[in-house]
Amino acid sequence: MCGIVGHVGAEKATPILLDGLRRLEYRGYDSAGLAVHASDGIEIVRAVGKLRNLEKALSEKGLLGTVGIGHTRWATHGRPSEVNAHPHIAGPIAVVHNGIIENHLELRAELEASGFTIASDTDTEIIAHLIHRETQAGHDMVTAIRHSLGHVEGAYAIAVLSEREPNRIVVAKSASPLVIGVSNGATYCASDIPALLPYTNEMVFLEDSEIAVLEAEGFTLTKLDGTPVSRRSRKISWSPVMAEKDGYKHFMLKEIFEQPRALEDTLRGRLDRENADIFTPEIGLSEDDAKRIDRVILLACGTSHHATIAGRYWLEELAKVPAITELASEFRGRDAVVGEGDLVIAVSQSGETIDTLMAAKEAKERGAKVLAIANVNGSAIPRMADASFYTHAGPEIGVASTKCFMTQLANLLMFSIWLGRRRGTIDDAQAAELVEGLARIPHVIAERLRETHLMVTDIVRDFSEARDVLFLGRGLSFPMALEGALKLKEISYVHAEGYAAGEMKHGPIALLDAHVPVVVLMPQDRHYDRVSSNMQEARAREAKIIGVTTAGDTQAQSLCDRFVEVAPTHEALSPFVTVVPLQLYAYCVADHKGTDVDQPRNLAKTVTVE
Ligand code: F6R
Secondary structure: OOEEEEEEEOOOHHHHHHHHHHHHHHHOOOEEEEEEEEOOEEEEEEEEOOHHHHHHHHHHOOOOOOEEEEEEEOOOOOOOOOOOOOOEEEOOEEEEEEEEEOOHHHHHHHHHHOOOOOOOOOOHHHHHHHHHHHHHOOOOHHHHHHHHHOOOOEEEEEEEEEOOOOOOEEEEEEEOOOEEEEEOOEEEEEOOHHHOOOOOOEEEEOOOOEEEEEEOOEEEEEEOOOOEOOOOOEEOOOOHHHHOOOOOOOHHHHHHHOHHHHHHHHHOOOEEOOOOEEOOHHHOOOHHHHHHOOEEEEEEOHHHHHHHHHHHHHHHHHHOOOEEEEEHHHHOOOOOOOOOOEEEEEEEOOOOOHHHHHHHHHHHHOOOEEEEEEOOOOOHHHHHOOEEOOOOOOOOOOOOOOHHHHHHHHHHHHHHHHHHHHHOOOOHHHHHHHHHHHHHHHHHHHHHHHHHHHHHHHHHHHHOOOOEEEEEEOOOHHHHHHHHHHHHHHHHOOEEEEEEHHHHHHOHHHHOOOOOEEEEEEOOOOOHHHHHHHHHHHHHOOOEEEEEEEOOOHHHHOOOOEEEEEOOOOHHHHHHHHHHHHHHHHHHHHHHHOOOOOOOOOOOOOOOOO
16 A cells, blocks of 8 residues: 655666656555655655656656655545645655554644644645654754654654755654665665665665664664664565566466466475475474464455465365464454464465454464464564465565465465374375375466466457356365455456355355356366256356366366366365466456556555555
8 A cells, every 4th residue: 555665875866766666556556756855955746647647747847866755655545636645745844655644633633723734635744744843843854753753643654855854865664564775875765675676685674663764875773762773684585577577468467377486486495295294494383383273263364365265174174273264354353262272374465464464463462373474575464473484476566466375375285284294184195195286286287377368368258248257166166266256356347256156045146147157166076066066056047157177077068158177186286276267367357358457446455554
């Protein structure tokens, strides 16, 4: 939710800031702006809409300085407009902000009562005025920011310029992410790693209640109360090319095609094929801990939540441990029963989703152990967790998650096998079959990807005008049905619902007629016959059936209007193959309709608001 970027160095700031914003545009794209130190003060350019509008505005009015900050916005307070776009300026101060200031109304009233004029409807402008007020009292920028943040409640990552201190940027954070990049002769800041990859791999993650002064030669870091902090930079292994489109029309399509590679990277070094086991020293649980877990609570939002439903099924089946899934936003604040003996697995590709972060924190405070599954190294959820089991999908730029979802599935299955081995609930043969199956999965997916894309493109020609689509599945196919529906909704704006196939007759069947395509997931698993019956029930209501069937399953295919074939797999591995055609279905419908696939309306990739 909003992306911020900053640069201090000898190079011109504008191209670097624009490039950074382009890489952060997935975080919000309803307006954007830059502030740069010029010879006679701070100059600002802002524009409503996508970044290209800001680029156009900048081509008319160049900004020449070498120190600057930028912002791409996802509106929370105040509609998208130029006056609400960041940076916000007050006296000598310019501020960009990602987050939400909860007590902004109270602070606004206080500032207005003491004569400040607030031009926008945003909460961010309040921060600029608070800092300005402190500088009027004679404080330097760092002290002014420290004092101001003492009045602020809520989430923020801010980058601040002051006309009086033109060679530095001051950044601070609480709850929202901020990373500092260091290189020879230049220092950067950004909301996320990909913005800085073309310039440096050396990064430092700011913690909550920390403030840093960025100068060309480096940075100094302290707590908000002034205590010095010493933190070494980490080398990030992602390359800038990983965050490029690489000839694909959209990031989403590239990321779907990257799934075999993302899985290989995630599985690498973790499959112990010799002992039919999983090698995961990073999960921070001893053999005894594994036996003592009474219950697993899986916390996540959106697509990651769908991965956790599959995770729950695997944990129950393979480790015979009671497991529940919870939407992180619903777990919070309702006094859910959690405590010692519970292992909480918080799953989040960004590692920053505020609901997941706060829910996991709440569980940890009540005595549960927290294991994070995240894709972004050093992000907030892994930092608060007791241990982290990272996915290695590489940077995911498309707002609709695909390859990260796939790697979350891999980690959840690996963890279930690991736990099952420790608890003695899976035998050697069963474990060997799963480990070998997992090792082959990247290849199994890769082999069919192009063909599946062609098959789905062809099917979509007949169904792209459908206004409602249902997705049905049982067992491990149920969360994939939910995921297929979410993907379609978010990028093509078509109404879609995912249902447990057995639930159809309890209500949704009333929706069916000849205009409603029903996508039925029917891998050859233990649910096959019952799903077949559910499909017949839909057919009897004249619904058009699109089957996701095992290759060569002519019996199922003969009952479908159209079908896509997936590779036969061990039934526990079916989600890895069945979800691919669903991702491609959503992509092809959206592409056919010409929607903005990588940046769908109203969405943002990292949700740091509640
Ligand atoms: C949908 C999607 C979202 C995220 C959700 C949680 O394609 O990507 O539903 O899954 O916002 O995000 P993370 O995984 O970063 O916690």
